[in-house]
Amino acid sequence: MASTLPQEAPEIRAKLLNWFANNARVLPWRTGRTLYSIVVTEFMLQQTQVSTALPYYDNWMRLWPDFASLASATEEAVLKAWEGLGYYNRARHLHQLAKEIAALPAPPQTAEAWQLFKGIGAYTAAAIASQAFHEPVAVVDGNVIRILTRLTADETTFKDNAQAVKALTPLAQSLVDQVQPGVFNEALMELGATLCTRRKPHCLFCPLHQWCISGRRGDAESFPDFLRKEIHEISLNRIVVIRDGELLLHRTPRKSRRLANLSELPRAEELAIDLPDSAILFRKKRSITNSRITETVYRIPPSPAIMERAKANTDLFWIGIDQIDAIALSGPHRKWVRQILKELRKAG
Numbered sequence: 001m002a003s004t005l006p007q008e009a010p011e012i013r014a015k016l017l018n019w020f021a022n023n024a025r026v027l028p029w030r031t032g033r034t035l036y037s038i039v040v041t042e043f044m045l046q047q048t049q050v051s052t053a054l055p056y057y058d059n060w061m062r063l064w065p066d067f068a069s070l071a072s073a074t075e076e077a078v079l080k081a082w083e084g085l086g087y088y089n090r091a092r093h094l095h096q097l098a099k100e101i102a103a104l105p106a107p108p109q110t111a112e113a114w115q116l117f118k119g120i121g122a123y124t125a126a127a128i129a130s131q132a133f134h135e136p137v138a139v140v141d142g143n144v145i146r147i148l149t150r151l152t153a154d155e156t157t158f159k160d161n162a163q164a165v166k167a168l169t170p171l172a173q174s175l176v177d178q179v180q181p182g183v184f185n186e187a188l189m190e191l192g193a194t195l196c197t198r199r200k201p202h203c204l205f206c207p208l209h210q211w212c213i214s215g216r217r218g219d220a221e222s223f224p225d226f227l228r229k230e231i232h233e234i235s236l237n238r239i240v241v242i243r244d245g246e247l248l249l250h251r252t253p254r255k256s257r258r259l260a261n262l263s264e265l266p267r268a269e270e271l272a273i274d275l276p277d278s279a280i281l282f283r284k285k286r287s288i289t290n291s292r293i294t295e296t297v298y299r300i301p302p303s304p305a306i307m308e309r310a311k312a313n314t315d316l317f318w319i320g321i322d323q324i325d326a327i328a329l330s331g332p333h334r335k336w337v338r339q340i341l342k343e344l345r346k347a348g
Contacts, residue, residue: 005151005152005171005174005175005211006171006174006175008211009174009175011211012175012208012211013175013177013184015207015208016184016187016188016191016207016208017177017180017183017184017187018207019187019191019207020183020186020187020190020191023190023194024186024187024190025050025190025194027050027054028054028057028058028061029041029057033131034066035107035128035132036065036066036067037061038127038128038131038132039094039097039128040057040060040061040094041053041057042124042127042128043090043091043093043094043119043124044056044057044060044085044090046087046090046124047086047087048085048086048087050193052085053085056081056082056084056085059081060081063077063081064098067098067101067102068098068102070094070095070098071095071098071099071101071102071103073095075092075095075261076261076327076328078091078092078094078095079091079092079261079262079328080327080328082328083328083329083330083331083334084331084334085331086331088258088259088260088262088330089119089258090119092119092260093117093118093119093120094119096118096119097117097118097119097120100117109129109132109133109135110129110133110135111125111126111128111129111130111135111137112125114128114129122140122165122169123139123140123141123165126138126139126140126185127139127182127185130176130181130182130184130185131182131185131186132182134180134181134182135181136176136177136178136181137173137176137181138169138172138173138175138176138181138185139172139185139188139189140165140168140169140172141165141189142161142192143188143189143191143192143193143196144168144172144188144189144192145161145164145165145168145224146192146196146198146223146224147188147191147192147196147208148168148171148172149164149168149214149223149224149225150196150201150212150213150214150215150220150223150224151208151211151212151213151214151215152171152213153213153214153217153219153223154168154223154224155223155225156224156225157225157226157227158224158225158226158227159226159227160226160227161226164224164226191206191207191208196220198221199221200221201215201220201221203215203216203218203220229290230290231290231291231292232290232291232292233291233292233294234291234292234293234294235293235294235295235296236267236293236294236295236296237267237268237269237275237295237296237298238264238265238266238267238268238295238296238297238298238336239265239266239267239268239270239271239273239297239298239300240265240281240297240298240299240300240340241266241271241300241301241302241306241310242302242321242344243302243307243318245320245321245322246318246319246320246321247318247319247321247324247337248266248302248310248316248317248318249263249264249265249266249316249317249318249319249327249329250263250264250265250266250267250270250315250316251263251315251316251317252264252315253315259330261328262328262329262330263327263328263329263330263333264329264330264333265297265333265336265337266316268298270309270313270315270316271300271306271309271310272309273300273305273306273309275298275300279298279299279300280296280297280298281297281298281299281340282296282297282336282339283295283296283297284297284332284336286332295332297336297340299340321341324337324341
């Protein structure tokens with residue numbers, strides 16, 4: 001059945017494009033579209049839901065409306081504007097990309113050329129080239145994988161996303177519209193985001209229902225099939241130390257792979273202190289890819305020993321509580337610090 005889809009591609013394209021024309025969500029990046037707005041959108045939507053990205057996009061475009069203005073921004077300002085979106089290397093790569101594009105006589109127009117920039121993979125390159133330059137190249141990500149495996153009832157157990165992308169790209173490429181490739185790709189993504197969802201897909205309302213094997217069978221939710229990843233449990237202890245209106249923070253070194261130049265509450269091992277249960281403020285849990293992280297936050301008084309250890313660690317620094325909003329904190333820690341300071345003000 002999978003092999004017949006390319007033969008039915010003209011009907012599939014027409015049906016999907018008509019559905020998109022009448023059902024596309026109203027999103028800020030879909031009006032007054034430019035190459036720059038497409039690039040910013042694609043970077044922001046990597047591993048981030050549309051609802052989360054919306055306020056960030058509006059603020060970003062107010063701060064830096066084009067490649068040249070973003071190229072002239074400081075990394076600190078860029079990270080601050082990205083604060084809370086996570087996966088901060090996206091912001092660094094976007095910043096560096098702006099500098100490189102601003103220095104070129106003209107931007108590249110093919111997906112192959114866009115992949116030469118750091119931080120741009122096959123999916124993002126295809127999205128940019130198809131939307132901005134109408135190159136008929138398919139985008140393949142989680143949404144597209146889900147749609148294609150359900151259409152064909154593909155029972156392959158994929159080791160990971162990369163394997164699924166490699167296996168399904170030829171089929172995706174055979175379907176992409178040659179005249180409106182960018183609109184078609186966006187329509188496919190919209191279908192995955194709104195109807196062909198991971199859980200409880202709305203099969204009866206899907207414009208591709210007549211071609212979808214799993215949708216007609218009623219087992220669409222079974223596809224795609226991935227090997228289960230091992231979950232890693234991680235426990236961290238964080239410390240809150242306040243002295244004379246200042247909070248102790250840890251700045252991640254620039255050379256670090258993750259969170260470079262971002263600040264967080266220091267870990268207990270950085271101060272080598274005992275942590276009595278009575279000092280616990282709260283415990284938070286979060287997940288990053290296949291890691292489940294439990295972080296326990298303690299309030300510790302600024303003893304002479306802590307002051308000495310903080311002074312000896314060049315990654316630790318004190319900042320005035322009234323200056324907290326001026327620096328870039330990782331998203332969870334921003335929320336925690338605000339919560340802590342709010343409780344302290346209530347306590348007088």
